[in-house]
Amino acid sequence: xxxxxxxxxxxxxxxxxxxxxxxxxxxxxxxxxxxxxxxxxxxxxxxxxxxxxxxxxxxxxxxxxxxxxxxxxxxxxxxxxxxxxxxxxxxxxxxx
Numbered sequence: 491x492x493x494x495x496x497x498x499x500x501x502x503x504x505x506x507x508x509x510x511x512x513x514x515x516x517x518x519x520x521x522x523x524x525x526x527x528x529x530x531x532x533x534x535x536x537x538x539x540x541x542x543x544x545x546x547x548x549x550x551x552x553x554x555x556x557x558x559x560x561x562x563x564x565x566x567x568x569x570x571x572x573x574x575x576x577x578x579x580x581x582x583x584x585x586x
Contacts, residue, residue, distance in 0.1 A: 500549055508543075543562060
């Protein structure tokens with residue numbers, strides 16, 4: 491994460507860059523259906539990785555900080571049926 495210095499002391503724009511790995515697990519089959527004495531099923535786990543990037547703004551008012559940010563993961567494979575998942579979030583921090 492890197493902050494961009496501005497002459498305005500209460501605003502901090504920032505950027506993020508990294509690598510992310512998402513764990514996806516799928517299970518399917520016939521379980522205790524009366525057709526078989528035991529359970530029959532298949533389980534598959536994938537661990538695709540990709541570039542994680544984003545950015546946002548952080549506002550400081552004395553001990554209070556409010557941060558709005560956008561993050562995205564991009565890769566060559568599908569992540570659990572989602573291609574390139576993204577997140578937009580807002581958070582509040584109180585420093586004491």
